[in-house]
Amino acid sequence: MELSRRDFLKLCGASAAVLGVGATVPPSTLTPKKSSAPVAPRKAAGVLIDTTKCVGCKSCQTACKQANGLPTEDRPGALSATTLTIVDFRNISTNPQQPEIKPVKRQCMHCEEPACVSACPVGALVKQETGCVTYDESVCIGCRYCMVACPFGMPKYNWDSANPKINKCAQGCMANGKRDKPVCVSACPQQALTYGSREELLTIAQARIHENPGKYVNHVYGAKEIGGTTMLYLSGTPFEALGFRTDLPDIALPSLTWDVQTKIPGVFLGAFALLSGVAWWTHRAERKPARVRVPPPVPVPVNGDDDD
């Protein structure tokens, strides 16, 4: 009894240590990705979306659908499993008599520290070196925790399929080195979309704000929200009028759960030690007489009722 318990404790300690090691290894090394792109890894790149230049022609939307092999004949009203980017027409006027429509392109924000990547239990979502958050359907279990975690509600699901996937912009148009910039960027006739490294884009955005006083709101959406996003927005009207969530915190959401997750090994070992101590203390009276008695006249219960 004594021995078996000690062995057991050792075993548990060892397994907890293994778990602890697992918890400190970043997810990308635990689930190595097959490298799909033969091109050399680029610097993290994003897109600056200048909504003041957008005229709402939907070229980006159609180009995206064509590049990803999605149905182009539907007229989507919102992002969905078959619409990975959309031009959303918002009424920014406060006067109901005079509506003022403003088009805004929407797609996955490719966060710097994505909540969906942190949430996925199996590592189907991965933040790539290119700045893009990709999805691997062969790994996914369909738990939809990424949809719960995403503050922008970008992952969409094939609700009407027996073999559903998570659908969002994963820059699939650039997979296998097919293109050097996303199709939505090259499709835009107004050059409202700029592709480049995040630092570059932030500099460009700040420059535009300073060079055109009064044209822009003095804020780059995505610079700080949720720890920063790779997709950045400039706007001439307040962002909440364009349907952006402006109440988002500046901290990266994954840090909230990671703070808890890192306490798991400690809680496990602490609880194990505490409960072992309690069990040892509460059973002290039963151990003593057994050691004194020689030979032990303990009746062996045939229909044991002291075991579970």
Added chain:
Amino acid sequence: MSPTLQFLLTVFVGFIVLVAPFVLIFGVLYPLKRRLEPQTEIAPSRFKMPFNAHPIAIAAMCLVVVAAIGIVGYALVTSQFVDLMTLFRDVVVLAYMFLLRVVAPFVVLYFAGSWLERKLNPAAARARRPIGERVPILKRLPQLTPRGTLFMLFITILWLSAIGIAISRFFFGLAYVTNLTDEFPWGLWIGFDVVSGVALAAGGFVVAGTVHVFNLKRYHPIVRPAILTALLGYLLVIFGLLFDLGRWYNVWHPIFMWNAHSPMLEVAWCVMLYTVVLMLEFSPVVFEKFKIQWALKIMRAITIPLVILGMCLSTLHQSSLGTLFVIAPEKINPLWCSAWMPAFFFLSAVGVGLGMTILESNFSSRALGRELESHLLAGLGRAASVVIAIYLIARFVELIARGAIGYAFQPGFHMTIFWIEILLGFVAPMVLMAFPRARAKPGLVFLSGGLIVFGVVFNRLNTSLLGWWQYAKGGAVYVPSLNEIIVTVTLISVGVVVFGLAAKFLPLFPAEAHAHA
């Protein structure tokens, strides 16, 4: 194809699918058998079939059904025969809708009517022969009490509907049976079947720990049923999760593919391990039944470490279920969403473990005609009162410290459900069980247990469903569909039935003499 033609074809195919097996059995196979062996009579068997089909015919029918399922599954996975599949889907939906919306109300009406007749005109009701003698097919069924018949009918309709829902869900997708949307990706199946289900199964680790770790031997009589309740709870949680997982065939992935940043991975691992621990903890009951002494001896030696391991795993995943929602502060109402949710989930799980054990003891004593261990349940109630007091203090201190207490006084939907949860689900049982005079009354202990279970389930539903009713654009909300509710009720009923069978066939409850030893 015109809509009319489509409809006619749907009806035709539905007729073929539903009626063909019967035509095949009674029209072809049965006469064929009589023709081939006209003299022989089937030997009286222990199992009475509702019709005298030859075993080969039954086997053939099973083959046909299996092949049909295989073909349909293949066709679906490879997305072939889309039109045919649509027809099949419509047939399935029609069939279980018929069951749900026509047969079920009829049965309910019948029993309500006969009950009313017994109340209003007892003489006429007594003069009428019972339905079991009037309807020929019912004579073949085992004779049950009226309540038993009602229960069996309820279970039959429920489980048949659940099978229909399962076919729709697994062959066609969640959209056909649930009200889930991209804005509300988690519904009743996660909020109740998984998140609440795990909490309701906490009685296993609480009671096992009380007896084996804290060495309070007098609670021993309730250990085995509590562990069985927990084991069934976890198995049903896993089963319910399979219903909800979109790519359920990948359910084994968390074993090998790790993202240590995800609380979901932690929950998956702990649930897997703890289910194994629960099976081991329950195994002595089975070993005792089949008198396997050497296995009993091993189990007796490792009981205490096993229980300690189970408690540690429970601590981790009960709290990690709270961690799941920590990542979505911008979606869930601040009354529920906080960084301390893991601690609150764990504390309330201990409380509901005690409450659920009280409920389960009461139900099983009523259903199985056992003596109620009222003095033990009163002790559990007292412990629950202390645990809930700690929980409530922690929760309100945290709400005030975070500055979110104001939300509790903002009139509206969330204020209402928050105070219902707190007052009815937590404060009421805590106050009740703080008084020895209330604890002396088994009825009040039972009521308190029920209130705790309500409070914790409501808390989980508020965190995972109702607390979300604010963030979606245009005021969109999620309300579970009838199908989701039916699957949930089916899972509970499966648990109840298996518990009843286990109580009948396994040494689940100690002999009365031992109970007071």
